[in-house]
Each structure stands twice: as C-alpha cells, then as structure tokens.
Amino acid sequence: MFESAELGHSVSDKEYAEAEPRLREALLQAQYKLLDNGTFPVIIVIGGVDGAGKGETVNILNKWMDPRHIITHAFGEMSDEEAERPRMWRYWRALPPKGRIGILFGAWHTDPIINRVMGRIDDATFELRLDSIVSFEQMLADGGALLLKFWFHLSKKAQKKRLKALEADRKTRWRVTKTDWERFKKYDRFRSISETALRETSVGHAPWIVVEGADANYRSLTAGQTLLDALQSRLAGSAPAVSRPAALPKPALDGRTILSRLDYTKRLARKTYSKELEKYQGRLNLLTRDKKFRNKSLIIVFEGMDAAGKGSTIRRVSGALDARHYQVIPIAAPTEEEHARPYLWRFWRHLPRRGRVTIFDRSWYGRVLVERVEKFCSEEDWMRAYHEINNFEEELVEAGAVIAKFWLTITKQEQLERFRERKDTPFKSFKITAEDWRNRKKWGDYERAVCDMIESTSNETAPWHVIAANDKFYARIEVLKTLCESLERAL
Amino acid sequence: MFESAELGHSVSDKEYAEAEPRLREALLQAQYKLLDNGTFPVIIVIGGVDGAGKGETVNILNKWMDPRHIITHAFGEMSDEEAERPRMWRYWRALPPKGRIGILFGAWHTDPIINRVMGRIDDATFELRLDSIVSFEQMLADGGALLLKFWFHLSKKAQKKRLKALEADRKTRWRVTKTDWERFKKYDRFRSISETALRETSVGHAPWIVVEGADANYRSLTAGQTLLDALQSRLAGSAPAVSRPAALPKPALDGRTILSRLDYTKRLARKTYSKELEKYQGRLNLLTRDKKFRNKSLIIVFEGMDAAGKGSTIRRVSGALDARHYQVIPIAAPTEEEHARPYLWRFWRHLPRRGRVTIFDRSWYGRVLVERVEKFCSEEDWMRAYHEINNFEEELVEAGAVIAKFWLTITKQEQLERFRERKDTPFKSFKITAEDWRNRKKWGDYERAVCDMIESTSNETAPWHVIAANDKFYARIEVLKTLCESLERAL
Numbered sequence: 001m002f003e004s005a006e007l008g009h010s011v012s013d014k015e016y017a018e019a020e021p022r023l024r025e026a027l028l029q030a031q032y033k034l035l036d037n038g039t040f041p042v043i044i045v046i047g048g049v050d051g052a053g054k055g056e057t058v059n060i061l062n063k064w065m066d067p068r069h070i071i072t073h074a075f076g077e078m079s080d081e082e083a084e085r086p087r088m089w090r091y092w093r094a095l096p097p098k099g100r101i102g103i104l105f106g107a108w109h110t111d112p113i114i115n116r117v118m119g120r121i122d123d124a125t126f127e128l129r130l131d132s133i134v135s136f137e138q139m140l141a142d143g144g145a146l147l148l149k150f151w152f153h154l155s156k157k158a159q160k161k162r163l164k165a166l167e168a169d170r171k172t173r174w175r176v177t178k179t180d181w182e183r184f185k186k187y188d189r190f191r192s193i194s195e196t197a198l199r200e201t202s203v204g205h206a207p208w209i210v211v212e213g214a215d216a217n218y219r220s221l222t223a224g225q226t227l228l229d230a231l232q233s234r235l236a237g238s239a240p241a242v243s244r245p246a247a248l249p250k251p252a253l254d255g256r257t258i259l260s261r262l263d264y265t266k267r268l269a270r271k272t273y274s275k276e277l278e279k280y281q282g283r284l285n286l287l288t289r290d291k292k293f294r295n296k297s298l299i300i301v302f303e304g305m306d307a308a309g310k311g312s313t314i315r316r317v318s319g320a321l322d323a324r325h326y327q328v329i330p331i332a333a334p335t336e337e338e339h340a341r342p343y344l345w346r347f348w349r350h351l352p353r354r355g356r357v358t359i360f361d362r363s364w365y366g367r368v369l370v371e372r373v374e375k376f377c378s379e380e381d382w383m384r385a386y387h388e389i390n391n392f393e394e395e396l397v398e399a400g401a402v403i404a405k406f407w408l409t410i411t412k413q414e415q416l417e418r419f420r421e422r423k424d425t426p427f428k429s430f431k432i433t434a435e436d437w438r439n440r441k442k443w444g445d446y447e448r449a450v451c452d453m454i455e456s457t458s459n460e461t462a463p464w465h466v467i468a469a470n471d472k473f474y475a476r477i478e479v480l481k482t483l484c485e486s487l488e489r490a491l
Numbered sequence: 492m493f494e495s496a497e498l499g500h501s502v503s504d505k506e507y508a509e510a511e512p513r514l515r516e517a518l519l520q521a522q523y524k525l526l527d528n529g530t531f532p533v534i535i536v537i538g539g540v541d542g543a544g545k546g547e548t549v550n551i552l553n554k555w556m557d558p559r560h561i562i563t564h565a566f567g568e569m570s571d572e573e574a575e576r577p578r579m580w581r582y583w584r585a586l587p588p589k590g591r592i593g594i595l596f597g598a599w600h601t602d603p604i605i606n607r608v609m610g611r612i613d614d615a616t617f618e619l620r621l622d623s624i625v626s627f628e629q630m631l632a633d634g635g636a637l638l639l640k641f642w643f644h645l646s647k648k649a650q651k652k653r654l655k656a657l658e659a660d661r662k663t664r665w666r667v668t669k670t671d672w673e674r675f676k677k678y679d680r681f682r683s684i685s686e687t688a689l690r691e692t693s694v695g696h697a698p699w700i701v702v703e704g705a706d707a708n709y710r711s712l713t714a715g716q717t718l719l720d721a722l723q724s725r726l727a728g729s730a731p732a733v734s735r736p737a738a739l740p741k742p743a744l745d746g747r748t749i750l751s752r753l754d755y756t757k758r759l760a761r762k763t764y765s766k767e768l769e770k771y772q773g774r775l776n777l778l779t780r781d782k783k784f785r786n787k788s789l790i791i792v793f794e795g796m797d798a799a800g801k802g803s804t805i806r807r808v809s810g811a812l813d814a815r816h817y818q819v820i821p822i823a824a825p826t827e828e829e830h831a832r833p834y835l836w837r838f839w840r841h842l843p844r845r846g847r848v849t850i851f852d853r854s855w856y857g858r859v860l861v862e863r864v865e866k867f868c869s870e871e872d873w874m875r876a877y878h879e880i881n882n883f884e885e886e887l888v889e890a891g892a893v894i895a896k897f898w899l900t901i902t903k904q905e906q907l908e909r910f911r912e913r914k915d916t917p918f919k920s921f922k923i924t925a926e927d928w929r930n931r932k933k934w935g936d937y938e939r940a941v942c943d944m945i946e947s948t949s950n951e952t953a954p955w956h957v958i959a960a961n962d963k964f965y966a967r968i969e970v971l972k973t974l975c976e977s978l979e980r981a982l
Contacts, residue, residue, distance in 0.1 A: 055813065055814070055815065058814045058815070059810075059813065059814045061814075062809060062810075062814045063806070063809075063810050066802065066806070067805065067806060067809045067814075067819045068802065068805065068819045068820075068821040068852050069821065070814075070819075071818070072814040072815060072817075072818070074815035074816075079570065079571050079572045080570050080571050080572075081570045081571075081572050103814070105814075105815055174780065289665065311557065311559065314558065314559065315554065315557070315558060318553060318554075318558045319550075319553075319554050322546065322550065323546070323549045323550045323552075323553045323558075323561075323563040323594065323596075324546065324549070324563060324565035324596055325565075326563075327562070327563070328558045328559045328561075329559075330559040330560065335826065335827050335828050336826050336827055337826050337827075337828055361559050
C-alpha cells in the first residue's frame with residue numbers, strides 16, 4: 001500500500017511555479033460551481049504519518065480556494081459533551097452541508113489506528129471499528145457526498161529526517177513534541193496497522209489516496225489535482241452509481257402479517273389501569289434514578305398509525321420522569337440545515353447525554369414509512385435505510401443506550417371512530433387535518449411498509465414492540481411495562 | 492420582596508381538584524395556539540430556594556401541557572465546551588424557537604447569586620452581572636419573547652421543615668444532599684442576596700413572580716394560572732409596547748463624515764507589499780501560537796461596501812493562520828432555525844473556543860446596515876441594535892476575546908471600475924449581480940448607516956478600524972498590521 005509512496009517523488013520549483021496558478025484558479029472555479037450547484041457536500045479526510053505535511057496541505061487547500069466556504073475541523077481530545085455520546089457523534093457534528101467543502105483532520109480512522117497501536121483495543125475490536133467505518137462511508141457516499149480520503153506517508157527514514165529538520169529550525173521547533181518521538185519509536189507497528197486500516201476501508205466509492213509527503217511541491221500539487229479532478233468529474237454530472245435493490249420485500253403469500261395476527265380485544269378496566277399506571281410510573285422513575293443509569297441513556301421511539309395514541313402515551317411516560325432529564329423530540333419535516341446533510345443527521349443532533357432520556361415522537365423510521373409510501377425518497381433510498389438504521393442503532397447501543405421502539409397499532413375501524421370523535425370535539429378538532437384522511441386512504445400501503453420495517457429492523461439489540469392500542473389503557477400500561485423491563489435488563 | 496410569600500398560602504385539595512382540570516385544558520389549548528401562531532417564544536425561568544418545589548412545578552407544567560413542544564433545560568455544572576466560551580453562551584444555546592415553550596431551570600440568575608453567597612465575587616461584580624442580565628432580558632423581551640420568571644420561596648422555618656420531611660420519607664430521601672444542608676446554613680445570606688438580585692432584575696416587561704412553595708396545591712395552581720393568563724393575553728394580541736426611539740441619528744450639518752475625510756490616495760508598491768505581507772503574516776502567525784493566546788480568542792469582523800475587497804483580504808488573513816484553528820463564517824440570510832430565535836443567536840452559535848479564531852465575512856452589523864437601509868427590520872429594531880451589539884461585544888471581550896472590526900471603504904468611482912472589471916472578466920462575472928447594482932444606487936443611504944454605526948459602536952473595547960481600500964495592497968497590510976497590534980496589546 002505504501003510502496004509507491006516511498007519512491008522519493010518530487011516536483012521541481014519550476015514545474016510547481018508553472019502548475020500552481022492554473023490549478024489554483026481551476027480549484028476556485030470548481031468550488032464556486034459546487035456552491036452554486038449545492039446538491040452535494042465534499043468531505044476531505046486527512047490522515048497519515050506525523051510530519052508528512054498534513055497540516056501544510058490543509059493550509060494550502062484553504063489558501064487556494066475560498067476559505068469562507070470551507071469548514072476545517074481538527075479532531076483532538078474529545079470534549080466532555082462528545083465523550084458522553086456515541087463514538088461517531090463528533091464526526092456527525094462536523095459534517096459539512098451540501099455545496100460546501102469540509103476538511104476533516106484526524107477523522108474517524110485515527111482513533112482505531114492509534115488505539116490499536118497503543119494496544120488499547122484488540123484485533124477483533126479493531127476489525128469491528130473498521131467495518132463500521134466502511135458502513136459509515138458507504139452511507140455518506142450513497143447520500144451523494146463526494147468523499148476523498150488522503151493519507152500522507154513518509155518512510156521511516158524520511159520521517160526521522162523530517163522531524164529532525166523541523167527541530168533544527170527555530171521557527172518550527174515548537175511543532176515537534178515528545179509525543180512525536182514516542183510515536184516514531186512505534187513507526188513499524190504504526191505502519192503495519194495503518195496499512196490494515198487503509199486496505200480494509202479502501203473501497204470503490206471511497207478509496208484512500210496515498211500521497212508521499214516528503215516533497216512539499218509534489219504533495220500539494222497531487223492533493224490539489226486529485227481534488228480538482230474529482231470535483232470536476234462530479235460537477236460534470238457523473239454521479240456515483242447507486243446500486244439498485246436486487247429485490248423489494250414482498251408481502252407473504254397467505255396475507256398473514258404481524259399486524260393482522262395481533263389481539264386487538266385486550267382491554268384494561270379504568271380501576272386496574274389507575275393502579276398499574278401508578279405502579280409502573282413509579283418503577284420507571286426509580287429505574288431512571290438508579291446509579292447504574294448514569295452511565296446509560298434511554299432512547300424511546302414512538303411510531304404508529306394516525307390517532308393511535310402516541311401523544312397521550314408519551315405523556316404517561318414523560319409523566320414518570322423528571323423534566324430535567326428527558327427531552328421529547330417531535331419529528332416533522334426537516335429544516336433546511338437538516339436537509340443539507342445526511343438523512344440521519346437530524347437524529348444524531350438530538351442524542352441524549354449519559355443519564356438522560358430522549359423520546360422521539362416519530363423518528364428515523366419515517367424514511368421507510370411516510371417517505372416510502374409518499375415517494376418522498378427513491379426506492380434505493382428507503383431500501384438502503386434498513387441497513388443504515390440498523391447500523392445507527394447498533395452504535396447507540398454500543399455506546400450504552402437502551403433503545404425501546406414502539407409501534408402503536410389500531411384497527412382501521414377504530415381509527416375511523418377516533419377521527420370522527422376528534423372532528424366533533426371542539427378542543428380536539430385541531431388534531432385532525434385533511435392529511436390524516438388522505439393518509440387513511442393509503443392504509444394498505446402503510447401496513448405493508450410497517451410489516452417490512454419490523455421485519456428488517458427488529459433485532460435483539462433494538463427490538464420493536466408492537467402494541468395493540470385499540471384500548472388506550474391497555475396500550476399505555478404495555479408501553480410502561482416494556483420500558484421498565486428493558487431498563488431492568490440493561491442495568 | 493418575600494414577605495407575602497411567607498404567609499402560609501395554601502389551597503385545599505377540594506379546590507385544587509376543581510380548578511386543575513379546567514386550568515389544564517386551557518393551558519393545553521393556549522399551548523397549541525402558541526404553536527400554531529408561531530410568532531414568539533415563551534421563556535419560563537425557574538429559580539428559588541431549595542426544596543420549594545421548583546422541580547415539581549416544572550414536572551407538573553410538562554404534565555399539564557404537551558411535553559413534545561416544551562424544551563426543559565436544567566443548568567448544572569458547565570461542560571468544557573461551555574466553559575471555554577462567554578458566560579451567556581450556554582443560555583443562548585438553550586433558547587427555544589418561536590412557537591415553543593422553554594423552561595430554564597437554574598438559568599442566568601443562579602450563578603451570580605450563588606457566587607455572591609459563596610463570596611466568590613464581590614458586590615461590584617455582582618451588580619455588574621445583574622445589569623447585564625437586565626440588558627439580556629430586555630433584548631429577549633424587545634425581540635418579542637414572553638418572559639416569565641418564577642421564584643419559589645420558603646421561609647427559613649419552612650425550608651428546614653421541608654428538608655426534614657423529604658429526608659424522613661424513604662422515597663424522597665435521595666433528594667436531600669449535604670450541599671442542601673450546607674446551603675441551608677447560609678439561608679439568611681442567600682435570602683438577602685436573592686432579594687437584591689430579584690429587585691434589580693425585576694423590571695416592567697419581566698417582573699419576578701414570587702410564589703410561596705410550601706403548599707404544592709397553591710404553588711402549582713399559581714404557576715399554572717400565571718402562565719395561562721400571560722399566554723392568553725399575549726395571544727389575544729396585547730403585544731408589549733416597544734419604545735420608539737426618541738430621536739434618530741442625524742447627519743452632521745456640515746456634511747463631514749469619517750468616510751469623506753479619509754485619505755483614499757494611499758498606495759503600496761507591489762514590492763513593498765510583498766515584503767510587508769510576509770512580515771505581518773509571520774507576526775500574526777506567531778501571535779496566534781503564543782502561549783498566552785490559549786486563554787484568549789480572536790474575533791475578526793469584515794464589513795465594507797460591495798467590491799471593497801473583503802474576500803481577498805480575508806484570504807490574506809487566513810493565509811497567516813493554521814487552518815485547524817480558524818473558521819470563516821460567511822453571513823447570508825438567516826436559516827429558519829436562526830430566524831426563529833433572537834437576532835444575535837446565529838452569531839453566538841459560531842463563537843470560537845479559547846485559542847481559536849473566527850472570521851466573520853459580514854456580521855451582526857447587518858442589522859444596522861443592510862437591514863436598516865432595505866427596511867428588513869423596523870426603526871425600533873435597528874436603533875435598539877446599537878446597544879444590544881455593544882453589550883454583546885462587551886461580553887465577548889470580558890470572556891477573553893479580542894475583537895477587531897474592519898470597515899473596508901472605497902470611493903464610489905472605484906466601485907464602478909471594479910464592478911465593470913468583474914462584469915468583463917469571465918471568471919469574475921459570478922461575483923457581480925443585479926443586486927450589487929441596486930445596492931450601488933443606495934450609496935448615500937449606506938454611507939449614512941455606516942457613519943451612524945461607527946459613531947454608535949466604536950469604543951475602546953471593540954474599536955472600528957476604517958480602512959481606505961482603493962488600493963488593495965495598502966488595505967490588506969493595514970488590516971494585518973492592525974490585527975497584530977490588537978493581539979500584541981491583548982497578550
């Protein structure tokens with residue numbers, strides 16, 4: 001992988017002086033076209049060996065282009081807000097919007113490599129991390145991002161020479177720290193582990209571009225020209241091929257579904273309900289105050305047919321919690337800031353810190369429900385979403401989150417009665433709109449989407465709880481009970 | 492201030508049972524109206540004595556209304572991201588958008604009170620903090636927010652009783668900590684300092700509502716009813732009176748202005764320029780790497796007539812910096828998330844951490860420039876903005892920021908030449924739009940706005956630097972030199 005980056009590549013000052021102005025102007029033009037076009041972001045990942053000119057290259061890219069439309073982000077130590085959330089949270093935070101260039105310095109590859117070099121994680125964990133990086137980058141690319149990953153390399157000899165040279169110069173001495181020399185001692189190990197990382201995360205749509213870092217002229221022109229070519233080709237319309245799903249989910253031949261097999265007659269009498277409500281709310285309250293919960297978080301997802309009682313159930317759940325520790329996030333159409341980033345971005349931004357609860361009133365599952373049925377996104381998009389969502393939830397769970405997903409389901413007849421009641425009750429009429437009636441007409445489509453969703457995204461880490469909700473009392477208690485049990489298992 | 496909250500107010504269970512359902516329904520209706528109306532946010536600040544039912548009240552408000560549209564925020568210890576920014580940053584972060592209710596628990600009043608009680612700040616500092624709170628709340632109210640501040644009070648005897656009662660109950664014992672008893676020892680001091688704080692921050696548009704906290708029925712109904720009344724009255728259209736400016740700024744009788752008195756003939760030869768550029772870029776680079784800068788931050792504001800050379804100057808400044816340490820924020824129209832919050836919110840969100848540089852390409856001064864001239868905001872709005880901006884910048888400086896504000900100015904003739912050149916140069920033509928020509932017609936209005944702005948917002952803490960920019964070389968060097976000098980003074 002690194003062989004051709006140890007050949008002593010170089011570009012003379014004369015050649016550089018000739019090439020630079022043209023490259024620079026072309027890059028600037030391409031950047032403005034990107035901004036004007038505004039349909040995809042450019043994500044430039046910078047990694048490599050210390051002293052191989054990573055910082056210099058980032059600076060020169062900022063100099064060549066218009067720095068007002070570049071977002072440069074260097075990842076060092078985590079802040080405490082970042083440390084209390086899933087590993088990828090801080091990278092999601094830094095993703096540039098469409099039309100802009102984000103330069104990410106020491107991004108998601110760095111931690112696994114350094115941790116493996118230092119022996120803080122074992123080989124199996126290292127491989128798992130690399131896998132999840134591949135999925136993450138796949139998601140970015142599928143979402144339309146132009147992803148360029150540069151690795152700046154130096155041979156062992158060249159690195160030593162470079163560090164010494166920096167140290168010898170009064171102006172650059174500050175740049176060489178003890179850590180650099182300590183890392184240098186581990187050069188061979190670093191090289192071999194980096195090579196594994198690069199090999200395993202170098203995939204067709206986002207290969208690593210290894211650049212020899214010894215000669216400044218060479219590395220700057222190489223990075224700039226690579227970026228220019230990729231940008232121009234993409235702007236010229238050669239969008240990456242998105243793989244069409246080989247097969248779409250089909251309903252079972254006998255028509256039996258999870259929803260149709262549910263027992264909708266279950267009921268609770270008001271008296272039993274009141275008693276149970278108090279009992280489970282109390283239990284839930286105690287659980288979220290448990291010392292062990294301080295290292296966990298709870299993410300609750302409510303989905304369901306219109307009028308299935310999501311709102312009133314959420315209030316029974318939040319009623320059990322301390323308002324200082326939970327947040328309810330109602331999901332509607334994305335804002336423009338959200339729209340300019342990958343689909344899951346707007347959920348990442350609301351993830352709870354440790355010891356906190358976030359309740360989503362509708363969620364990322366909109367992608368495979370309303371967006372699928374209403375054709376707000378393409379078949380490729382929602383088919384891909386199952387896998388993306390599974391990965392997302394896996395990351396949450398790995399970071400200590402307990403996820404509880406509820407599908408509240410009612411029969412078509414029950415919905416009709418509730419719609420009518422809403423329409424006729426003055427202070428409830430705001431809850432029923434023309435859209436609700438339109439959605440009702442697509443009942444069958446929604447039911448199919450729900451069954452496919454449960455089929456594809458219910459798993460041990462984050463199971464779906466399908467709750468028959470014709471009787472509100474029964475449904476609320478079921479939800480509370482399930483929450484208590486999920487937490488009890490996790491703590 | 493607290494006398495009437497020590498009278499032993501109470502409401503019987505019977506009265507409560509009668510009043511609660513009606514209050515609850517009315518609150519819920521009002522909340523939906525607010526959401527639907529969407530023109531102002533409701534900010535509820537909760538403060539008071541430990542054990543006076545603050546948490547309970549917040550919980551009950553969440554229970555009575557729809558928690559999906561309430562954002563509850565409890566402020567405890569600062570995160571490190573918060574600690575590295577101006578004091579008010581974390582409160583700005585938590586401001587609810589229009590149409591929503593934000594409940595802020597232990598908000599901006601708490602720190603000054605606790606710090607004064609603990610003797611960590613002296614009386615003069617305490618008073619200063621209270622003053623800046625008054626300005627901040629004034630700004631919220633002027634921006635249309637409905638601001639309700641509840642203080643839950645207990646007499647010394649009642650607090651002791653309450654803490655003991657909580658301790659005696661197995662279910663609530665966890666709530667009483669050592670800190671509570673330590674604070675109780677300082678009851679008298681806490682009471683007297685709180686009283687000062689409440690008195691000085693209780694102003695017409697946002698008075699404190701002191702509620703006796705001993706009886707749960709009484710305090711819940713009082714808080715709920717107060718909120719309901721305020722919401723209903725506001726929704727019914729009784730917007731708060733915004734004070735009309737007594738007088739608008741007038742141009743000087745003799746027509747002399749800062750801009751007209753400037754020497755536009757200053758030039759630098761290319762050779763001198765190149766030498767000076769290298770010199771000042773090097774100096775600026777060293778300054779931002781100075782150890783002392785790690786506790787500071789640098790905020791650079793660029794404003795100027797169209798085609799005055801902001802972009803190219805910014806690139807000469809950013810070229811001197813490490814891309815990992817600065818961010819350029821180009822300011823265009825606000826996004827919807829920004830539009831839903833007070834005017835300054837979108838600048839607060841981009842404030843740099845310590846040791847970092849943020850360059851604003853246009854800025855908060857848009858309010859008193861383009862928004863004034865194009866009548867995007869009312870006379871009251873922009874007249875008020877001078878004061879709001881001065882307060883804002885004062886807070887930044889107090890938190891360790893160095894602010895450098897540049898007005899790049901060119902003559903009308905020079906602008907014409909640059910416009911023409913842009914129009915005729917293929918790769919520059921994207922830089923000139925019909926809007927630029929329209930703005931040019933309002934040259935006089937802009938000039939007046941600029942003079943008023945400098946007059947009202949240039950001060951020792953954050954002076955304006957007006958730079959004649961007919962010669963780009965001269966202007967760039969002036970800017971770099973000024974930046975170096977500002978930093979040198981501060982370090």
